[in-house]
Amino acid sequence: MLYGGGERTRYLRILLMAIFAWVLLFTLTQLADLTDGYTLELDTLSLVNPYDHSFVMRSTLFTQSLYVMAVVLYGTYLYVYYDDAWDRIIVAVGVLFAVYGLYECAYYLATGQSGDFLSNRRFTHTVGVQPKDAVNGSDFQTMGVGGISMQRLKALTGEPSMYALSMFPFWVYIRTVQRSRWPAIMVGVSLLMTASTTALVGYLCYLGIRMMTTRINIIKLMLVALAIIAVVIVFNEQATQLLDDMVINKLTGANSSGQERSAGFAAAIDFWLNAPVANKLVGIGFGYIRTTDLFSTLLVNNGLLGIALFSLLLLYPAFKLDWAPKAVALRQCCVATYVMMMVSVPEFSYLAPWTFVAFAYCRLYHRKHARQAADRHEVELTARTSHRREA
Numbered sequence: 001m002l003y004g005g006g007e008r009t010r011y012l013r014i015l016l017m018a019i020f021a022w023v024l025l026f027t028l029t030q031l032a033d034l035t036d037g038y039t040l041e042l043d044t045l046s047l048v049n050p051y052d053h054s055f056v057m058r059s060t061l062f063t064q065s066l067y068v069m070a071v072v073l074y075g076t077y078l079y080v081y082y083d084d085a086w087d088r089i090i091v092a093v094g095v096l097f098a099v100y101g102l103y104e105c106a107y108y109l110a111t112g113q114s115g116d117f118l119s120n121r122r123f124t125h126t127v128g129v130q131p132k133d134a135v136n137g138s139d140f141q142t143m144g145v146g147g148i149s150m151q152r153l154k155a156l157t158g159e160p161s162m163y164a165l166s167m168f169p170f171w172v173y174i175r176t177v178q179r180s181r182w183p184a185i186m187v188g189v190s191l192l193m194t195a196s197t198t199a200l201v202g203y204l205c206y207l208g209i210r211m212m213t214t215r216i217n218i219i220k221l222m223l224v225a226l227a228i229i230a231v232v233i234v235f236n237e238q239a240t241q242l243l244d245d246m247v248i249n250k251l252t253g254a255n256s257s258g259q260e261r262s263a264g265f266a267a268a269i270d271f272w273l274n275a276p277v278a279n280k281l282v283g284i285g286f287g288y289i290r291t292t293d294l295f296s297t298l299l300v301n302n303g304l305l306g307i308a309l310f311s312l313l314l315l316y317p318a319f320k321l322d323w324a325p326k327a328v329a330l331r332q333c334c335v336a337t338y339v340m341m342m343v344s345v346p347e348f349s350y351l352a353p354w355t356f357v358a359f360a361y362c363r364l365y366h367r368k369h370a371r372q373a374a375d376r377h378e379v380e381l382t383a384r385t386s387h388r389r390e391a
Contacts, residue, residue, distance in 0.1 A: 011080045018072045021309070022065065025302060029285045030056060032278035040275060044267045045289045045300065055284075064287025067349035074351050078358035079365070087177045090355070094170035095183045098190035101155030101163065105193055108151035114140050119156060143195055153193035157350070164191060164199035165345045166352035169333040172206055173356055176329035198344040205336040213328050261292040268296035272303075281305055294346040314338040317360035322367065330360040 033040075033056045040055065048060040100118075107115025139159040141152040157163040171187040178184060191199045268291050272280060283303035291297050298306045318334050321327040333356035341348065 007080050011076055014076045014079070015072065018076075022068070025282070025286060025306065026061070028282040028305070029279075029302065032276070032282050033284055035278065040271070040279070040284065042288070045271055046264045046267070046291050048287055048290050058285060058288055060287040061285050062287075064349075068286075071349060071351065071354055075354045075358040078355060079362050082359055082362045090170070091174050091178050091183050094167065094174055094187050097155055097167060097170075098187045101153040101190045102186070102193065104155065105151045105153050108142070109148075112149075114151070116140075116156075119158075150193075152195050153190055155190070160194035160196040161198040161345050162347055162350060164194050164196040164202060165337070165340050165347060166350050167191060168199060168202040168206075168336055168340065169353050169356045172332045172336065173329050173359075176325050198340050201344055202336040202340050205339050206332045209328065209332045209335060213323060264291035265293060265296050267291075268300050272296075272299050275300075279303060290346055292346065293343055294341040294348065295343065297346045311338070314357060317357070317364060320364055321360060327363060330356055330363060333357070334360055 042055070048064060049058070052059050104115045107113070139154065141154070141160060142149050143152055144150075152160040154160050154163050155167075157166050167187060168191060171184060171191060174187060175184045268289065275284070281303045282305050283299070283301045286301050286306075289297060289300050294310075295307070298310060302309075314334050315338055318331045321331050333353075337353040337357065341353075
């Protein structure tokens with residue numbers, strides 16, 4: 001950073017742009033809160049800090065912004081300094097994370113107890129001695145498959161859906177940059193072990209873009225379909241139970257996860273529909289609420305403007321990237337991350353998904369400058385040729 005030359009200038013320019021965007025959103029939301037003429041009722045919402053009874057300048061506006069700062073610093077560093085040689089590190093990190101998660105599942109299968117010896121996060125609203133209502137940062141979940149109790153893989157992310165959000169882009173990227181299939185297989189198996197709807201959503205996004213860029217082999221597609229049908233027939237009871245747990249019960253609200261998601265989403269949408277026009281446009285303040293999806297969270301916190309800016313940030317590379325294999329993988333990462341966040345996981349502060357968003361912008365930057373250099377070279381060549389003819 002101190003002797004970075006042009007890279008340092010780019011880094012600082014992006015940081016200044018991020019600060020300007022934060023100050024602008026902060027000013028707009030707080031002005032909207034102050035000029036509404038009345039205080040909106042927040043009791044029905046999933047507040048980040050339910051113990052803070054203020055409306056303007058809530059403490060979580062600043063504490064949640066610290067997480068944004070970490071994302072900006074991390075993403076900007078990757079955008080400015082990324083090199084292709086880093087890909088082997090990305091592969092190693094993804095495999096290491098998957099191996100730890102698979103170890104946890106194997107340990108539980110053998111002993112019936114959690115094998116996590118690294119997670120130690122506990123959250124509370126007080127300082128000092130932790131009260132009884134302190135929240136554990138690692139959510140231990142199990143599922144029954146064919147009468148066997150198995151742990152839903154989460155590794156060090158806290159819960160299965162967050163693991164899916166963090167590691168699915170790794171799986172997509174590793175499939176492209178790594179010649180050996182084993183790293184992608186290990187990460188892919190770990191994603192299956194999450195039994196998370198988030199992973200399913202990500203795979204559908206990946207498959208949709210792949211179908212746009214790859215010629216469909218009808219015979220191979222039929223063989224895969226027949227294999228899936230055969231597995232469902234042989235393991236009918238287990239497949240039905242897994243489908244119920246992952247999709248049906250969540251959509252219908254038949255389990256606690258589905259009830260929490262539907263209730264939080266409905267409360268946020270109802271709040272936004274009844275909010276003043278200013279709050280509909282810019283929200284009530286970043287970090288005020290947190291539902292189980294980023295769409296309703298952003299809609300209340302930052303309004304239509306926040307959703308538009310977030311959508312532009314993640315989807316812009318999807319429309320601008322080229323169609324080389326690595327670019328297609330980055331496009332899949334951006335789209336899958338966007339959809340998974342919007343419909344399933346509101347964790348904007350997890351750094352892993354932003355890795356590949358930064359890589360996508362880095363690729364766009366270098367391709368733009370390569371084109372500009374080629375254009376300058378062509379102009380110079382044309383000028384020299386013309387000069388020789390005149391001479």
